[in-house]
Amino acid sequence: MSRRLTIGPFNRVEGDLEVTLEIAGGRVDSARVCSSLYRGFEQILIGKHPLDALVIVPRICGICSVSQSAAAAAALADATGLPMPANGRLASQLILACENLADHLTHFYLFFMPDFARAAYRGRAWHAQAERRFKADVGEALREMLPARADWLRLMGHLAGKWPHSLALQPGGTTRAVTATEKVRLLSVLREFRAFLSHTVFGDSLENVTAIADAGQLAAWAQGRPADFPRFLEIAADLGLDSIGRASDSFLSYGAYRQPDHRGRKGQHLFARGVWQGARQLFSESSISEDVAHAWLVGDRPLHPRHGETRPSPGEFAEQPDAYTWCKAPRYDGGVFETGALARQMVAGQPLLRALVEARGGSVLARVVARLFEIALVVPAMEAWVRALTPDEAFCSPWQLPDQADAVGLVEAARGALGHWLRIESGRIARYQIIAPTTWNFSPRDSAGVPGALEQALVGLPVGEGESVPLAVQHVVRSFDPCMVCTVH
Numbered sequence: 001m002s003r004r005l006t007i008g009p010f011n012r013v014e015g016d017l018e019v020t021l022e023i024a025g026g027r028v029d030s031a032r033v034c035s036s037l038y039r040g041f042e043q044i045l046i047g048k049h050p051l052d053a054l055v056i057v058p059r060i061c062g063i064c065s066v067s068q069s070a071a072a073a074a075a076l077a078d079a080t081g082l083p084m085p086a087n088g089r090l091a092s093q094l095i096l097a098c099e100n101l102a103d104h105l106t107h108f109y110l111f112f113m114p115d116f117a118r119a120a121y122r123g124r125a126w127h128a129q130a131e132r133r134f135k136a137d138v139g140e141a142l143r144e145m146l147p148a149r150a151d152w153l154r155l156m157g158h159l160a161g162k163w164p165h166s167l168a169l170q171p172g173g174t175t176r177a178v179t180a181t182e183k184v185r186l187l188s189v190l191r192e193f194r195a196f197l198s199h200t201v202f203g204d205s206l207e208n209v210t211a212i213a214d215a216g217q218l219a220a221w222a223q224g225r226p227a228d229f230p231r232f233l234e235i236a237a238d239l240g241l242d243s244i245g246r247a248s249d250s251f252l253s254y255g256a257y258r259q260p261d262h263r264g265r266k267g268q269h270l271f272a273r274g275v276w277q278g279a280r281q282l283f284s285e286s287s288i289s290e291d292v293a294h295a296w297l298v299g300d301r302p303l304h305p306r307h308g309e310t311r312p313s314p315g316e317f318a319e320q321p322d323a324y325t326w327c328k329a330p331r332y333d334g335g336v337f338e339t340g341a342l343a344r345q346m347v348a349g350q351p352l353l354r355a356l357v358e359a360r361g362g363s364v365l366a367r368v369v370a371r372l373f374e375i376a377l378v379v380p381a382m383e384a385w386v387r388a389l390t391p392d393e394a395f396c397s398p399w400q401l402p403d404q405a406d407a408v409g410l411v412e413a414a415r416g417a418l419g420h421w422l423r424i425e426s427g428r429i430a431r432y433q434i435i436a437p438t439t440w441n442f443s444p445r446d447s448a449g450v451p452g453a454l455e456q457a458l459v460g461l462p463v464g465e466g467e468s469v470p471l472a473v474q475h476v477v478r479s480f481d482p483c484m485v486c487t488v489h
Helices: 041-045 050-060 065-080 086-117 127-134 140-152 154-160 180-202 206-210 215-222 228-239 341-348 351-360 364-388 437-441 453-458 471-479
Strands: 002-007 018-024 027-034 251-253 256-260 266-271 274-276 288-291 329-332 405-413 416-425 428-435
Touching: 018 471, 027 453, 041 050, 041 428, 050 065, 050 416, 050 428, 065 086, 065 405, 065 416, 086 127, 086 140, 086 154, 086 228, 086 256, 086 364, 086 405, 086 471, 127 140, 127 228, 140 154, 140 180, 154 180, 180 206, 180 228, 180 364, 206 364, 215 228, 215 351, 228 364, 251 341, 251 416, 256 364, 256 405, 266 341, 266 364, 274 341, 288 428, 341 351, 341 364, 341 416, 351 364, 364 471, 416 437, 437 453, 453 471
Parallel strands: none
Antiparallel strands: 002 018, 018 027, 251 274, 256 266, 288 329, 405 416, 416 428
16 A cells, blocks of 8 residues: 655754655655755845855855855856965865864764664664763763864864854955964864764774775774764664665765865865766766756756756746755756765775675765764864965965856865856856755756655665654665755755
């Protein structure tokens, strides 16, 4: 017997989300994901001075505002053709990495792990400990994590002045030069955060964690280790989280944390740019398109975001019977791609994540492991970036915006690929298009009827007869760490 189940709004998800499931034989047969809140930021920007984007776009979201700032600054830098001084690039990467790692930590402790403290899991060998550590509002892990996160964001204060909605990121670099004394303070913040990670999160050094190369080594390393990541691995093994949540197994990354060479020019990314479909392939920005066939938006064909528009359909519910969301359907070379920490590590060639995906596909387990591994990989890189800062040299180059330009800014936010496409005409913004990570992951069907990544990942999940909010569905949804307020503009 088939039935329909609509779930929403979800708690512990940033923004408004509804999921409609068609259930047959006790399993999800198909899913439709609805981003139910329209924002309008792209229209707000039309006619504004290009530098106004640096003030407006961070307000898209309060938890990943720096990522939006970084994409806007990158688009404006592309418009100017301006080389950034090495200090400016290093400081920009430190600011973005600080927010991304804070987001990863927040997701693990506040959004994801509290689900395992639910009464539905009572009787599992690990439940009492999960309840003590992770139960919402009262878990003892919160008393350890929240001060550590607050201390970590002191790095943002030193580099960007404040968080969120800083104006420190500019097309020419960063507005705030770092002194020699502040370098010492930044290294102190990094040292304290590393200690928290090694003691509480991993129970081992970051270098030992990132040396783990396959699932067998991971299981052996976690056995009996008294820290929160090993506790998650015990839960994941018991619940089979490595076997649920598989989407297209196609992954996309714009490349994260591009380093300057010795002359200040753009160098290599810490995590490479590219796409993954069984093998790594080169990335082509021109292969991106947005489809609105199932969105409450006006449009008759897929368009590259450089030419895209965001025009709400005036009578959307009556005139578009096939539409069910405000979210567009981004596609790469016509295909569905997942983005995020797992995508970054797949493209970059991280051995453990490649092994997990090759064995069971993209899964709840793989996404969470990728997020925590990324913390362990990025902190040592940040230590090197701070040491490379040269206090007596420039942090920002002067620039002049052109009256006419087409530009793009591509960055990697915590949740994945974030792109801003900008057109300037007569010194004003004539077009501004944004594709956020959750737009990729929570996209609707396209004009060919192909479901988006989450819609694919939900198919096949078990749903009990009396379940109104199935636990497996919640685990899969949260494994993508959605930010719904960034999804629709």
